Amino acid sequence: MRHILLILRFIGYIACSIACFSSSVYADNLAVDMAFLTEKMSHPAALSNLDPVLSDAGVQGAILATKDNNTTGMFTGHHYELKRVDVLVGEDVVSEFNQLVADGYQYVVADVQTVTLKKLSVIAKANNVLLFNVSSTDGELRNESCSTNTFHIIPSDEMKADALAQLMLKKRWTKWFLVKGTDHEDLRFTKAIKRSAARFGIKLVEEKTWSFDHDARRTAQAEIPVFTQGADYDVMLVADVKGLFGEYLTMNTWRPRPVIGTQGLVPTAWHRTHERWGAVQMQNRFYKQAGRWMNDIDYSAWLAVRAIGEAVTRSNSVQLDDVKKFMLSDQFSLAGFKGVKLTFRQWNQQLRQPILLAMPRAIVSVLPHKEFLHPRTYLDTLGYDEPESTCRL
Amino acid sequence: MNKYIVILLMFFSTLSVADTLYITLEKDNALAIVDGESGKLLKTVPLGQRPRGLAFSKDQAYLYVAASDDDTIQILDAVTLKVVGHLPSGDDPELFKIHPNGLWLYVSNEDDNKVTVIDLQKKTAIAEIAVGVEPEGIAISQDGQWVVNTSETTNMVHWIDPQEQQVKENTLVDPRPRAAEFSVDGQWLFVSSEIAGSLSRIDVSSKQVSAKLHFKVAGVNDELIQPVGVLAHPNNELLFVALGPANRVAVVDIKTMTVKKYLLVGQRVWNLAFSPDMKRLYTTNGASNDISIIDVDKLKVTKSVRVGHYPWGIAVKAESGDSSSAGSMKLKPAKP
Numbered sequence: 001m002r003h004i005l006l007i008l009r010f011i012g013y014i015a016c017s018i019a020c021f022s023s024s025v026y027a028d029n030l031a032v033d034m035a036f037l038t039e040k041m042s043h044p045a046a047l048s049n050l051d052p053v054l055s056d057a058g059v060q061g062a063i064l065a066t067k068d069n070n071t072t073g074m075f076t077g078h079h080y081e082l083k084r085v086d087v088l089v090g091e092d093v094v095s096e097f098n099q100l101v102a103d104g105y106q107y108v109v110a111d112v113q114t115v116t117l118k119k120l121s122v123i124a125k126a127n128n129v130l131l132f133n134v135s136s137t138d139g140e141l142r143n144e145s146c147s148t149n150t151f152h153i154i155p156s157d158e159m160k161a162d163a164l165a166q167l168m169l170k171k172r173w174t175k176w177f178l179v180k181g182t183d184h185e186d187l188r189f190t191k192a193i194k195r196s197a198a199r200f201g202i203k204l205v206e207e208k209t210w211s212f213d214h215d216a217r218r219t220a221q222a223e224i225p226v227f228t229q230g231a232d233y234d235v236m237l238v239a240d241v242k243g244l245f246g247e248y249l250t251m252n253t254w255r256p257r258p259v260i261g262t263q264g265l266v267p268t269a270w271h272r273t274h275e276r277w278g279a280v281q282m283q284n285r286f287y288k289q290a291g292r293w294m295n296d297i298d299y300s301a302w303l304a305v306r307a308i309g310e311a312v313t314r315s316n317s318v319q320l321d322d323v324k325k326f327m328l329s330d331q332f333s334l335a336g337f338k339g340v341k342l343t344f345r346q347w348n349q350q351l352r353q354p355i356l357l358a359m360p361r362a363i364v365s366v367l368p369h370k371e372f373l374h375p376r377t378y379l380d381t382l383g384y385d386e387p388e389s390t391c392r393l
Numbered sequence: 394m395n396k397y398i399v400i401l402l403m404f405f406s407t408l409s410v411a412d413t414l415y416i417t418l419e420k421d422n423a424l425a426i427v428d429g430e431s432g433k434l435l436k437t438v439p440l441g442q443r444p445r446g447l448a449f450s451k452d453q454a455y456l457y458v459a460a461s462d463d464d465t466i467q468i469l470d471a472v473t474l475k476v477v478g479h480l481p482s483g484d485d486p487e488l489f490k491i492h493p494n495g496l497w498l499y500v501s502n503e504d505d506n507k508v509t510v511i512d513l514q515k516k517t518a519i520a521e522i523a524v525g526v527e528p529e530g531i532a533i534s535q536d537g538q539w540v541v542n543t544s545e546t547t548n549m550v551h552w553i554d555p556q557e558q559q560v561k562e563n564t565l566v567d568p569r570p571r572a573a574e575f576s577v578d579g580q581w582l583f584v585s586s587e588i589a590g591s592l593s594r595i596d597v598s599s600k601q602v603s604a605k606l607h608f609k610v611a612g613v614n615d616e617l618i619q620p621v622g623v624l625a626h627p628n629n630e631l632l633f634v635a636l637g638p639a640n641r642v643a644v645v646d647i648k649t650m651t652v653k654k655y656l657l658v659g660q661r662v663w664n665l666a667f668s669p670d671m672k673r674l675y676t677t678n679g680a681s682n683d684i685s686i687i688d689v690d691k692l693k694v695t696k697s698v699r700v701g702h703y704p705w706g707i708a709v710k711a712e713s714g715d716s717s718s719a720g721s722m723k724l725k726p727a728k729p
Contacts, residue, residue: 068526071506072547075525075563278545281503281527313565333588335546335569339638340616341588370614378614
């Protein structure tokens with residue numbers, strides 16, 4: 001077992017001694033201990049070596065948010081610490097989580113698989129721990145497997161698929177050719193895509209499974225034109241979550257059509273080209289710290305830790321019950337560089353947020369557009385709405 | 394006879410003080426110069442990269458412009474509009490204000506979580522003040538006693554004592570505070586919160602929020618109501634608040650904290666400034682590339698003028714050369 005402990009001690013104490021003269025309305029020196037738990041996964045052989053495999057995805061966002069919280073803490077007398085725990089492939093995440101619970105950690109940000117999160121949610125509920133899901137996009141966690149102490153920060157597959165469908169509907173590109181991979185994540189994304197297509201009146205005119213297992217770099221030019229023949233369509237929708245073949249569809253299709261989905265135009269929580277609504281400052285701060293661009297898990301981890309900070313600051317309490325109650329109240333709102341306030345859906349504790357639709361070097365659009373109406377907030381046109389949700393908290 | 398009176402009245406009604414508007418164009422890296430009365434674009438002058446905040450020196454001899462992507466504040470000769478120097482603003486300067494003593498310039502450095510104080514005579518930084526994450530708006534009370542800074546991610550107003558150049562108090566406000574503005578009598582501080590869609594009125598003596606206003610515009614999604622620029626009318630009764638992508642300027646009664654009227658202007662309205670005679674209010678509208686001109690007495694939008702790409706900050710100079718200038722960076726008109 002390799003157990004990485006990274007205790008982040010910031011200048012909080014020193015700074016506090018400078019600034020605490022002003023913190024009369026705040027209880028001095030309230031400490032908030034948080035943990036970031038990563039379940040390491042085995043990576044499939046990559047299609048290309050373009051993107052490095054990250055060893056610090058997510059935790060960098062949590063570190064940055066801890067710093068940000070501590071800057072606020074200078075003025076409020078609150079102090080935040082983050083403990084990092086990496087669980088290697090094949091090791092037991094549950095026992096590590098139990099150890100955190102035993103050590104008194106009540107706020108755990110989790111970058112783990114769906115199956116693991118389900119197990120941790122049960123323990124979290126039993127031990128009065130708040131769990132923040134920053135990586136699993138599985139709709140099941142927001143429905144039948146939801147849990148009262150689990151908050152979902154990262155957008156679900158359904159939220160992403162709805163964003164894609166909304167833009168396609170606006171563009172009237174409503175005939176889709178679906179190409180899907182074979183692993184369970186591809187099938188899950190496919191399910192979300194089909195749900196969105198039905199919701200927004202989009203027709204799947206063709207559906208094919210990519211099961212070729214040779215190196216796409218050598219054969220894309222020859223195979224893909226043949227593979228993509230069939231009924232006429234407006235856009236090709238690809239479901240290839242791990243990136244095993246999707247990148248090679250663009251410009252190799254039989255018909256001259258754009259590619260969207262997991263490659264081409266992608267729905268995402270964050271993107272390196274996003275710069276509106278103050279996002280430039282966030283990009284700069286993150287890059288300076290991590291030496292790379294922020295991804296969806298980093299962004300979600302940043303939001304999770306900031307949500308804790310915001311609730312602690314506003315409720316002026318580190319008690320879990322107060323923090324949770326505040327997060328779910330109407331008073332809670334989080335600024336996430338997306339031009340609107342981010343809040344939690346009370347029925348499944350998913351963070352409401354706009355979705356970016358991005359090409360590799362540009363943001364194409366930010367969804368939902370305000371024309372998609374909803375009685376509560378237009379953000380609820382993405383993902384499982386209250387009447388559709390099977391979550392019962 | 395009546396005819397002559399009408400002509401005479403017309404003559405007087407047009408006899409307002411001539412003024413010139415200086416508008417930074419964020420995406421054109423340029424300064425647009427517009428005649429305030431006719432609304433005519435006179436010329437465009439090149440500036441540094443991503444120009445945003447701007448203000449005249451107290452004697453109106455110089456125009457300071459924050460060139461955010463060049464990490465500097467450019468000093469322009471107010472007559473020739475040529476760059477004559479630079480100020481060490483720190484990284485990514487955006488908004489700044491000049492203390493009533495005419496000597497200290499306060500600028501927020503978004504990337505570094507600090508406010509830099511620059512001595513305008515020596516052109517050196519004399520203090521760096523640690524504040525919250527992503528400092529943004531700056532306001533200075535007319536008596537010069539308080540400098541306040543808002544921090545967008547920390548969600549606070551930091552009260553800086555300019556004698557010691559230190560933070561003395563902090564006030565927690567709604568998410569993503571942007572602009573701050575003191576009432577002309579110095580009793581209140583107004584702070585706009587972009588994400589919460591609200592305006593807080595803070596009692597300057599207690600530093601506590603005494604009233605809060607949530608904007609509502611019929612037919613506009615709450616999410617699009619994002620208050621940014623705030624400007625106080627010298628009559629100490631009205632406050633004008635730019636609502637960003639709601640494309641409205643709210644006219645607020647500061648006593649009751651209620652909205653008297655919403656004025657439809659251009660898209661993503663950002664910063665505001667008065668004409669020196671208080672007859673007109675100007676707004677910069679980033680997304681529609683224009684400015685709107687509002688008749689302050691009638692509270693009516695009279696004109697919009699295309700000025701260039703992404704108009705951001707605005708400063709106004711009276712042609713008579715009196716000391717009033719306005720805008721996000723303005724110096725207040727002298728008290729009567």
